[in-house]
Amino acid sequence: EMDTNRTSQWKDKKVLITAGPTREALDPVRFFTNYSSGKMGYALAQAAMENGAEVVLITGPTTLTPPQNVTTIEVSSADEMFEQVTKHYENMDIIIKTAAVADYRPASRNNHKMKKQQGPLTVEMERTRDILHYLGQHKKKQFLVGFAAETQDVKEYGRKKLEKKNLDAIVLNDVSRKDIGFDSDQNEVLFMTRDGKEQAIEQNSKRNIAKQIIQLIDYELRKD
Ligand code: CTP
Numbered sequence: 160e161m162d163t164n165r166t167s168q169w170k171d172k173k174v175l176i177t178a179g180p181t182r183e184a185l186d187p188v189r190f191f192t193n194y195s196s197g198k199m200g201y202a203l204a205q206a207a208m209e210n211g212a213e214v215v216l217i218t219g220p221t222t223l224t225p226p227q228n229v230t231t232i233e234v235s236s237a238d239e240m241f242e243q244v245t246k247h248y249e250n251m252d253i254i255i256k257t258a259a260v261a262d263y264r265p266a267s268r269n270n271h272k273m274k275k276q277q278g279p280l281t282v283e284m285e286r287t288r289d290i291l292h293y294l295g296q297h298k299k300k301q302f303l304v305g306f307a308a309e310t311q312d313v314k315e316y317g318r319k320k321l322e323k324k325n326l327d328a329i330v331l332n333d334v335s336r337k338d339i340g341f342d343s344d345q346n347e348v349l350f351m352t353r354d355g356k357e358q359a360i361e362q363n364s365k366r367n368i369a370k371q372i373i374q375l376i377d378y379e380l381r382k383d
C-alpha cells in the first residue's frame with residue numbers, strides 16, 4: 160500500500176512510536192523476552208504516517224516488515240531502547256510507547272554459553288530503566304501516550320500508571336483475554352486521558368484500532 164490514503168492532517172507533526180518486546184541476554188545464545196508481537200505498534204506507526212506525520216519507529220525484535228515511509232530503528236534490549244528513545248524524543252510532538260519493555264534483565268551476562276550443572280539454576284535479575292517514566296519526567300511540549308497490559312483491575316492500575324508516569328493518555332489492554340491482544344490481529348482497548356475521559360474502542364483489527372487511537376490523540380491535541 161502506497162501513500163494513496165495519506166492525509167495532511169499531521170503534516171507538521173513528528174511522532175515517535177516504540178513497538179515489540181525486548182530481549183535481555185543471559186549468555187550469547189539465550190535471552191528473556193515476552194509475547195509481544197509488535198503488531199499494535201507497527202499499526203500505529205502506519206496510521207500516524209498515513210495521517211501525514213513524520214514517524215520514527217523504535218522497535219524490538221519482531222517478524223514484521225517495517226511500514227513504508229517510516230524511519231525504523233531496530234533495537235534488542237531495554238537498555239538499547241532507552242538509548243534510542245532518549246536520543247530522539249526531544250523534537251517529537253507525540254510519543255506513543257507501545258513496546259513491551261522488560262522490567263528485569265539478568266544482573267550479569269555470561270560471555271560464554273553457560274554449561275548445565277547438577278540441580279536447579281538461580282538467575283539473579285535486576286531492574287531495567289523505565290523509559291516511559293523518564294519521558295514523563297523530562298517531557299516539555301510532547302503529548303505522551305503509554306500502553307498498559309493488565310490481567311486484573313485494568314482501569315485502576317491504568318489510571319495509576321497514567322499519573323505516576325506523568326502521561327497525557329494511556330491505552331489499556333486486558334491481556335487476560337485469550338482471543339485478543341498480544342499475537343492476535345485483533346484487539347479491544349480503553350483509551351483514558353489525564354483529564355478523566357474513558358473511551359472504549361470495541362474489538363476490531365489492530366489497523367482499525369490504531370486509526371481510532373490516532374484520531375483520539377488528534378482530538379486531544381486540538382482541544383488545547
Ligand atoms: N515501559 C517503559 N519502560 C520500562 C517498562 C515499561 O517505557 N522499563 C512502558 C511501556 O512501554 C508501556 C508502559 O510503560 O507504555 C506500561 O508498561 P507496563 O508493563 O504495563 O507497566 P509497568 O509500569 O512496567 O508496571 P507493571 O509491569 O509492574 O504492571
Ligand code: CA
Nearest residue numbers: 259260261262
Ligand atoms: Ca512492565
